Amino acid sequence: MDRVWDLLTEVKGRFPKNILEVQIPEKLKNPPLWLKVSLGTGALSYAYIRYSWTAMNDWGIPVLSPYLMTFGSSGHYARANGIVELADEELRKKNRKTIGFYRLLSPVVFTIDLDVFTPIFTTHFGSFTNRQPDIGSFGMGKELSKTIDVITDAKRWRRIRQSVSPSFSNVQLEKMMSVSKERLDVLVKQIAALKGESINARSVTGKYTMDGFLSAALGFEMQLDSLRDFEKQQEFIHMNDILNPGPQIFLLFIFPGLGAFLDRIGVKLYAPKAAEWFTGYCKAMIAAETPETDQRNFLSAFKKLRISDEEAESATKGLTEDEIISQVFVLFGAGYETSASLLQWAVYNICKDGDLQQRLFEEVKDVPEEYENLNAKKLPLLTAILNECLRLFSPAIFQFRYCEHDVVINGIPFRKGSNIEVPIDYLHEAEEYWGEDALEFRPDRWIKNPELEKAPFFIPFGVGPRNCVGMRFANMQSRLGLMRIVKNFNMQFPDDFTDDVKKIRTVAFLAVPSKEIQVSFRPR
Numbered sequence: 190m191d192r193v194w195d196l197l198t199e200v201k202g203r204f205p206k207n208i209l210e211v212q213i214p215e216k217l218k219n220p221p222l223w224l225k226v227s228l229g230t231g232a233l234s235y236a237y238i239r240y241s242w243t244a245m246n247d248w249g250i251p252v253l254s255p256y257l258m259t260f261g262s263s264g265h266y267a268r269a270n271g272i273v274e275l276a277d278e279e280l281r282k283k284n285r286k287t288i289g290f291y292r293l294l295s296p297v298v299f300t301i302d303l304d305v306f307t308p309i310f311t312t313h314f315g316s317f318t319n320r321q322p323d324i325g326s327f328g329m330g331k332e333l334s335k336t337i338d339v340i341t342d343a344k345r346w347r348r349i350r351q352s353v354s355p356s357f358s359n360v361q362l363e364k365m366m367s368v369s370k371e372r373l374d375v376l377v378k379q380i381a382a383l384k385g386e387s388i389n390a391r392s393v394t395g396k397y398t399m400d401g402f403l404s405a406a407l408g409f410e411m412q413l414d415s416l417r418d419f420e421k422q423q424e425f426i427h428m429n430d431i432l433n434p435g436p437q438i439f440l441l442f443i444f445p446g447l448g449a450f451l452d453r454i455g456v457k458l459y460a461p462k463a464a465e466w467f468t469g470y471c472k473a474m475i476a477a478e479t480p481e482t483d484q485r486n487f488l489s490a491f492k493k494l495r496i497s498d499e500e501a502e503s504a505t506k507g508l509t510e511d512e513i514i515s516q517v518f519v520l521f522g523a524g525y526e527t528s529a530s531l532l533q534w535a536v537y538n539i540c541k542d543g544d545l546q547q548r549l550f551e552e553v554k555d556v557p558e559e560y561e562n563l564n565a566k567k568l569p570l571l572t573a574i575l576n577e578c579l580r581l582f583s584p585a586i587f588q589f590r591y592c593e594h595d596v597v598i599n600g601i602p603f604r605k606g607s608n609i610e611v612p613i614d615y616l617h618e619a620e621e622y623w624g625e626d627a628l629e630f631r632p633d634r635w636i637k638n639p640e641l642e643k644a645p646f647f648i649p650f651g652v653g654p655r656n657c658v659g660m661r662f663a664n665m666q667s668r669l670g671l672m673r674i675v676k677n678f679n680m681q682f683p684d685d686f687t688d689d690v691k692k693i694r695t696v697a698f699l700a701v702p703s704k705e706i707q708v709s710f711r712p713r
């Protein structure tokens with residue numbers, strides 16, 4: 190105790206006897222105008238920020254405390270696994286369904302509550318048409334700013350979606366499937382050429398979905414001598430750059446309008462070479478002649494819908510030149526990686542379980558590769574395996590909407606400018622919806638209960654009018670690809686491979702494996 194007292198006495202001795210004796214410099218007694226203005230603005234801004242952070246006070250949900258240092262309470266954005274960890278910490282461990290936080294000043298409702306998010310994505314879609322306003326090209330440059338995913342005004346989105354959707358009709362998909370089958374013939378030969386030597390499964394599934402998309406959707410065939418060269422392809426290298434943006438991407442979420450502003454002033458936030466390469470690549474493909482007879486791909490359909498910028502102001506259908514480029518790019522980006530990832534996890538889980546692989550082979554071996562056979566009735570186990578992968582390794586990590594009109598949903602008074610985010614990783618693993626074995630890979634749950642496919646808590650492709658436009662293409666491509674691979678090859682891990690792979694979330698919200706999944710494909 191004495192030591193503490195001595196210490197305090199010493200510290201006290203170092204201060205002036207009377208604090209008023211401190212000489213305040215003349216300059217500070219009468220500060221210059223710029224300093225007064227700065228201090229005043231700072232104080233007002235702080236008051237405004239604190240006031241904004243009271244917005245959710247009466248919403249009846251727990252709210253994470255906001256701080257300046259963490260841009261509100263959204264510090265989790267800056268971590269690769271941030272959204273997953275946030276869901277885990279705040280929802281799973283605390284047994285909650287909903288929490289609120291502030292993304293800088295914007296209120297965000299973070300929820301897996303079906304009563305909250307289902308109406309937002311469906312019946313109240315009119316008040317939540319967009320994901321995030323003014324995000325432009327996601328920092329990739331103004332050439333790519335007119336993508337279907339990000340445009341802010343609902344009228345333009347409706348026109349684009351109406352123009353693009355017919356490309357995914359059953360008739361079109363059947364035509365594209367015939368192209369996919371031709372490309373699978375090539376893939377099977379390339380896998381056989383490996384002569385059973387192991388390869389990173391991602392090279393096989395990536396080559397299949399990239400080549401499949403380019404040829405079926407755009408009428409462009411990828412030339413590749415060996416599957417081992419896949420990662421040397423320009424398309425792969427540049428797409429990989431775009432899909433691995435680095436933490437700066439979060440600035441676009443945290444600062445509203447920043448994406449559109451950067452596009453306007455010509456600043457690219459990441460992958461500038463890749464964005465430039467893709468713009469040229471898409472333009473070249475659009476300019477290339479399509480044979481009159483080739484009606485199978487998106488491009489020929491898009492080209493027929495071409496309208497001028499002026500016409501676009503009032504049209505309800507049609508695509509401008511820029512929009513065609515953006516659509517080609519966004520469909521490529523959205524379509525290639527997601528399906529490649531899904532198939533890679535399917536290959537991994539099938540290799541892990543010899544009995545499952547045998548059952549799958551028995552199921553697919555005599556089923557003709559026809560479009561009408563690619564469903565749960567004809568291929569129950571194959572569909573179940575892919576659904577289980579979509580559940581536990583969902584390529585999309587979270588889904589989000591932005592509120593444009595004040596509306597009360599399940600007691601929560603959403604105001605214009607607020608947001609909703611649904612963490613899919615947690616929704617797809619919540620015991621409340623999936624039962625005690627929620628974390629286990631059990632494809633048979635889908636066979637026992639086929640209705641699960643329509644359950645509101647299974648939303649790997651989103652839900653409502655703005656769900657994934659490519660869902661049916663993705664289903665066709667992944668079911669056909671997996672069926673063909675299993676028909677032709679027995680898949681095994683090499684002897685020196687341990688099957689302890691974990692799912693890791695990247696900054697770009699992709700589910701990547703914790704290590705390469707090495708697989709030997711032995712011809713049957």
Ligand code: HEM
Nearest residue numbers: 338523524527528585649650651652655656657658659663
């Ligand atoms: C396994 C494969 C895929 C998964 C899991 C997936 C998932 C998703 C999800 C979750 C969304 C957001 C939905 C929402 O906000 O409600 C989305 C949107 C979108 N997806 Fe996919 N997707 C896949 C494949 C594809 C393919 C193959 C294409 C194109 C050929 C595609 C094109 C798009 C586009 C353009 C959008 C934006 C739709 C809009 O805003 O109107 N996706 N996807």
